Amino acid sequence: MVLRNVILNNVRRKHTWIKPEGYDTGISVYNCIVKEKVPLIVKNKEFTSWYTCGPTVYDSAHIGHASCYVKLDIIQRILRNHFKINLITVMNITDVDDKIIKKSLQSEKTPTEIVQHYEKEFWDDMECLNVVKPNLILRVTENMHIIKDFIKRLVHSKHAYKDEGGSVVFNVKTVNDYGKLQNIVQRDSSNLEENLQTPNTDFAVWKAVKENEPYWDAVFGAGRPGWHTECSALASAVYGDNIDIHAGGIDLRFPHHENEEAQCCAYFSKSQWVNYWLHTGHLMQNSIKMSKSLNNTLTIQNMLKICDAETFRMMCLMSHYRHNMEFSEEYVKTAQTLLKSYKNFVVDCKAFISGKLHSAINREILNSNLTENINKLHMALNNDFDTAACIKIINSVVASTNKMLHTPVESANNNLTDVASVISILNFVVNTFQLFGMDLNKTVAVNQIESSDLTELLEILNKFRQNVRILGLANKDKSLLQLCDGVRDDLKKCGIIIKDHGKLSSWSK
Structure with a gap:
């Protein structure tokens, strides 16, 4: 036991992150490898590569998916519209998987019917949520040749092997720094007690053919790809041996993202494939994670019967993207009330600007507040896309301006310089929410x-x-x-x- 403890204490490795070279955006983002915020440096000033793990289309998307994709949509909008970064976005669609096959057998529908139905539903849901579509959408079944070539190279380089059942399996011991995203303890295989009963983390990159299941012929045997390999192969086919940003929910960090990174580091003989991993927090209900396995999910369409898409986006803005978000009646009402107050603010500003409302405006204070809060907002966005801080900043601006708007004066006409100051505040508030994908000028139809x-x-x-x-x-x-x-x-x-x-x-x- 003493020998075992000595070995365990001596074989821990500090996981490393390689700071990339290129264009420093001035933004700091949280890095899960070093567990702190680091500068966001992209390879090219001309464009930035972004890959998002897409859905497995076997069932209706739920609000856990909604919170992930809405939060990532907000970050993409910030990068594109605030920081003027030319973002190229790619997403995969997993349209062959164990869950799809199981659903097909249960429903007596073909896998193709299953995936076509649920993929269409997914994109309809994203449109309802005002989530911008990726620039490039890659379906697994339409790009099987890319995946097979990817696996063939892994086998050739001895990073993958064929197991007793005929599946091709990736050997994680052939790559250095496995477990860096999740900060898993690694053990040196040269030690006397090799592995020390470490659970086997090798994973299938190609699953051997089974009866009544879809399959594709390959030089390493008939079968279908493993989930982790689908993303690795498709993302690297577009972006090559290095990606600026790879995003998804926190539940994907291990093993999915860890295994993606391991395969591509092996494939390209590199120590780092993705420079920045962005992970959104869980959506919770009664402090319990929402997931299909726990049978506590709510479909996006059913959620939209409880609160509209703008209210849900407001909820996402009020919570930092990395933090868990509680979906509750109280939080929905809070978001609805806040959104209503902003829209009322817009109405009041327009009433003052048009001369229907006469108010005691202090333009010096307004102008000073505007300058100060524009800088604060920029700093919040620089600080790991802190939209929760942005909402507090907007609340401060609205509160101070409302106090003036609701202080009446007896005057036939408003001072035009005061009008200009109110317009500048109104533009700041409206444009900030437009940046986040919301239109405060939009009125609700009867x-x-x-x-x-x-x-x-x-x-x-x-x-x-x-x-x-x-x-x-x-x-x-x-x-x-x-x-x-x-x-x-x-x-x-x-x-x-x-x-x-x-x-x-x-x-x-």
Whole structure:
């Protein structure tokens, strides 16, 4: 036991990250290998390579997927539109997999029918969430020749071997620094107690053919690719021996991303394939991770019945992309309230600008706040895309400006210099959310208003009309009564019937 402990203490290796050479973007990002923030340096100033692990299309996407892809979409928008980086994005579609085959057998549909249905549904969901499509989408079954060539080279270089069942397996002991993304303890195979009962981490790069399963012929035997190898082969086919950014959910860091890195380092005989790994946090419910295995997921379409896409994006903005995000009724309401306050702010600014609202504006304070908070926002985005900090900055700007807008003054006209200052604040707020993929100028159509909200709105309108009518009757003011009749007639055109019962009024649809 003493010998074993000595060996264990002496064989730990410090995982290394190689700082790339190239264009320093000025951004710092969290690095899971060194466990700290590092400068984001891309190979070429002209373009930056980005690869995202796509879905396995065997079932409906759930809100855990939504949070991952929305958060990554926000980061991509920031890189493209704030930092003016020419981002080239690639995503794979896993359309052959154990889960797809199992679903096919259960549903008595062909694998092709399964993947076509769920891939279309996935892209429809992404469109609903306002997630920008990747520049290049690569389906596994359409690029099998690339994957087979990739595996052939791994076998030839002795990094992969054929097991007893006929599958081709990657030997992780043939690469240095395996486990660096997850910071797994490595053990030197030259030690006396080789492996010391370390679990076998070798993984299949090509699964041998089985009865009633789709397969492809290859020089190393008929079968189909392993999941990890699909991404490795397709991403490297586009970007070669080095990628700037590789992204996905935190649950993919090990073993999926670890195995991708290991294969490509072996394939290209390099120590580092991906320079920066970006991982989004889990989506939680009652502090429990949402996953299909736990049967606690909610499909994206069902989620959109609870909160709209803009509210969900606001929830993602309020939480740092690396942190877990709790999906709860309270958090949804908080995001809805915040979004509503921003849209009300836009309405108030426009009312002041158009002269409908007369307010006590201190343009010196507004201009000073603008300069200060533009810098703060830039620093927050530089700091590992900290959108949560950005929301706090916007809240501060809105609160200070609202205080002025809601301080009335008796004036026939607003000072044009004050108007210009309010316009500059409005542009800052609206443009920031446009950067994040949201339009604060967009108004909600009546048919999109929740039924409960519409009922409450009509109750308020009816009560107001009723009080005006009572006042008109009491004062025998025909002009007020005519206004009430006009409201009644206009609502009738919209399908809302107002009936007067003495001094009381009611409405119906």
